[in-house]
Amino acid sequence: QLLFPKGRGMSKPKENLMRMNPLNQYLTDDQYHTLLKKGFLNERAVRDLYIRQKFCDMKDDHKPKKIIGMLQEEFPYLSTETVRKIVYSRDEVVGNLAL
Numbered sequence: 466q467l468l469f470p471k472g473r474g475m476s477k478p479k480e481n482l483m484r485m486n487p488l489n490q491y492l493t494d495d496q497y498h499t500l501l502k503k504g505f506l507n508e509r510a511v512r513d514l515y516i517r518q519k520f521c522d523m524k525d526d527h528k529p530k531k532i533i534g535m536l537q538e539e540f541p542y543l544s545t546e547t548v549r550k551i552v553y554s555r556d557e558v559v560g561n562l563a564l
Contacts, residue, residue, distance in 0.1 A: 487515040513551045516540070520552045 486497040537548045
């Protein structure tokens with residue numbers, strides 16, 4: 466099962482990247498993959514959390530505009546404006562729980 470819907474223009478290397486556990490500070494890899502396989506994780510929320518975490522990790526070394534461009538390249542099916550909205554939105558939702 467892919468983390469993202471088919472036909473959204475996502476390349477194989479990026480699918481593999483997102484198959485890693487972006488929630489590793491909350492769940493073990495086994496727990497994450499079990500919850501994902503059973504449909505208990507909101508895939509869009511997990512993707513958005515991953516994008517926010519990656520933005521925060523890079524913001525000390527790069528300008529926000531450059532980071533947003535790099536994230537948009539990583540997720541080509543998202544527009545630059547959508548990536549910007551994800552990065553700057555306040556709510557972080559994992560599954561059905563707000564963090």
